[in-house]
Amino acid sequence: MDERVRRHAEVLVDKCAEVEQGDMVEVSASPVAEELVEAIYERLGEIGARPSLSWQSSRASRAYARAMDEDDYSLLEHRLAAVESTDAYIGIRGSRNIAEMNDVPPENTTAARNANEELQQAFDDLNWVGTQYPAAGNAQKAGMSIEAYEDFVYQAVDRDWDEQREFQAQMVEILDDASEVRIVSGDETDLKMSVDGMIAENDADDANMPGGEAFTAPVPDSVEGTVLFDQPRMWRGEEILDARLEFENGEVVEYTANQNEDALDEILETDDGAKRIGELGIGMNRGIDRFTYNMLFDEKMGDTVHLALGRAYEESVGSDCERNVSSIHVDMITDMSEDSFIEVDGEVVQRNGMFVFEDGFEE
Amino acid sequence: MDERVRRHAEVLVDKCAEVEQGDMVEVSASPVAEELVEAIYERLGEIGARPSLSWQSSRASRAYARAMDEDDYSLLEHRLAAVESTDAYIGIRGSRNIAEMNDVPPENTTAARNANEELQQAFDDLNWVGTQYPAAGNAQKAGMSIEAYEDFVYQAVDRDWDEQREFQAQMVEILDDASEVRIVSGDETDLKMSVDGMIAENDADDANMPGGEAFTAPVPDSVEGTVLFDQPRMWRGEEILDARLEFENGEVVEYTANQNEDALDEILETDDGAKRIGELGIGMNRGIDRFTYNMLFDEKMGDTVHLALGRAYEESVGSDCERNVSSIHVDMITDMSEDSFIEVDGEVVQRNGMFVFEDGFEE
DSSP: OOHHHHHHHHIIIIIISOOOTTOEEEEEEOGGGHHHHHHHHHHHHHHTOEEEEEEOOHHHHHHHHHHSOGGGOOOOHHHHHHHHTOSEEEEEEOOSOTTTTTTSOHHHHHHHHHHTHHHHHHHHTSEEEEEEOOOHHHHHHHTOOHHHHHHHHHHHHSSOHHHHHHHHHHHHHHHHHOSEEEEEETTTEEEEEEOTTOOOEEESSSSEESOOEEEEOOOGGGOEEEEEEOSOEEETTEEEBSEEEEEETTEEEEEEOSBOHHHHHHHHTSOGGGGSEEEEEEEOBTTOOSOOSOHHHHTTBTTEEEEEEEOOOGGGSOTTSOOOOOSOEEEEEEEOSSSEEEEETTEEEEETTEETTSTTOOO | OOHHHHHHHHIIIIIISOOOTTOEEEEEEOGGGHHHHHHHHHHHHHHTOEEEEEEOOHHHHHHHHHHSOGGGOOOOHHHHHHHHTOSEEEEEEOOSOTTTTTTSOHHHHHHHHHHTHHHHHHHHTSEEEEEEOOOHHHHHHHTOOHHHHHHHHHHHHSSOHHHHHHHHHHHHHHHHHOSEEEEEETTTEEEEEEOTTOOOEEESSSSEESOOEEEEOOOGGGOEEEEEEOSOEEETTEEEBSEEEEEETTEEEEEEOSBOHHHHHHHHTSOGGGGSEEEEEEEOBTTOOSOOSOHHHHTTBTTEEEEEEEOOOGGGSOTTSOOOOOSOEEEEEEEOSSSEEEEETTEEEEETTEETTSTTOOO
8 A cells, every 4th residue: 555545544534534433434535535535444443433424425426416306305313313423524536427416306416415414513623634636536626637636635745744734823813803804906906995803723633634734714804806717617517717806895896707707606696695705815835736626635825815706704703793694605816926916914924825924925 | 228127126125125205215235236226216216215325345355354453353233333324225136256255254243243243133124125237246256147137037037926926925834734745855954844833924025136035044952954055055265065964852963075075163162052944944946046146146046945153033923832942044055956855744845846736736
């Protein structure tokens, strides 16, 4: 077995999911990830935890969703009972074919999600982590050979996470103390927002593997200005390109996209909260050096900023602050590597991807 | 998709597990069986049932069992919670390599089983069915090509089960009314037992797919005589050949085997009930025409009788009768196709595999 797989398993079990002896653990994966599952199971045995294994079969899920009546979806009671008796959850993505669910009726996908909000909430209450196995379908989407994609994934995952966390902590501290944040890139992005009273979080070896961002939530009504998301965003299998959004009093008042503007419209029309920003994230994982159409990696990429339309994470909202509520959380990314800066309370803290606390930073 | 796979899925869902709209269903399989899982999921969607999918990974199970401390096994609380909220369970066997667990410490296998008796009991209370997918590892063990093995499996499974049930009902009625059963084959098998007060069961499209037997339980103390099990019995990866057992007052008093007698000894020494017979079964599925080292099929083979050392099934034990109790239930098989007969209360009811209610029976 590739030693990187074994180390991936160890960081998932020991650090991200914080598994202890006697814990009930659920592992969930597609069979393409069997070697990682095997390594995780070995580690769970060493610790003396008690595992179960869920199979993500997109072929089975598709066949089911196409045969199912939209009105017949109901809460998965046996899944809820299991999750409520579980301590830690390790979810592994990895696909032979990421388009497998593309011909499922979208109303059934929505019905399934709506029927299982209670289940989703139970998952959120666990010690959980989501990660990626370098499977062929994901390599193909990234336009990479399997071997190159493996190197890409492990470069992002197989890191000194203590060191990474310390590096990020510097930006987290700046964001946590901040009142106003301004993001400027090229001619088309100049966005201001208040983060006053909000909490900045350090995402390292936690609920995402790879982690690698500092994030917080803006005050919902405070976002003003324009932003160009110059990295593609996938939505129901479609690629939204160069989405431009204009904000007034925190709300999107105008928008365009160079491709699939309809999809952008659909996102914004989901509910009231979908027109507002729920997250400001700053990518800081320099192991991720290219865009691969996979948000787990893309949003952590060094030299990027992402904003999420929709729901704010509870942990980033201060106790006296309003939380943006929505059924969606759609991250969108802007490249900050050239002709760009981030300003906090009037002071430039990042220019062209380089942070104020790094050698080589030029104000 | 092979239409036989679709029909297999339908009999499992509709008949064996009796799934209804809104039922919580668990499907459990190895990824080699994905096409059958897909067909089952499609059928569950048509019915409006709500599924979950468990992955049997022998590689992961092996890695875990080898790393685990024997003393750390405990009840799988999340699995128990799930099963207690489940209506129906469809378990699919099918292996790439049936020897995958052969280098797991047997004491860990035992510890895992002992820690989860409550879970096993919860499974037994479900509408459950166990079946087989024609995977390469099973084909190899049977000494057959994949295509030939597929034909073998579907010949056993893809039947008119109403007709099969009626055929078997004739033998069930004879057994149910019987007081004494005598099994004679060649020079070495002549065994008598009382089934007085016991209940004969008709196993067709029920908890096993394929089904295909009439079975009951003997009165524990009543078994007398000798039996040669001339079909191989696998035990922890070893093949026991030509086991000969002598019974007095229901208990094994002498035994030999031509190969792996130690394994036979280990079975008999498990506990007190392991030295007694818990089941008398008569194979009646003529779709199964050869021995394949797979008890699910072997015990249903036409022209065979099987006896199980150990535990009697509750449903076959009359309310006024003693039930043989043991932690094991080890079926062993005798070929009845030549020089053999079954006698019920002094009357021959099967000779050389042909039943008294069939054309061509010769008393």
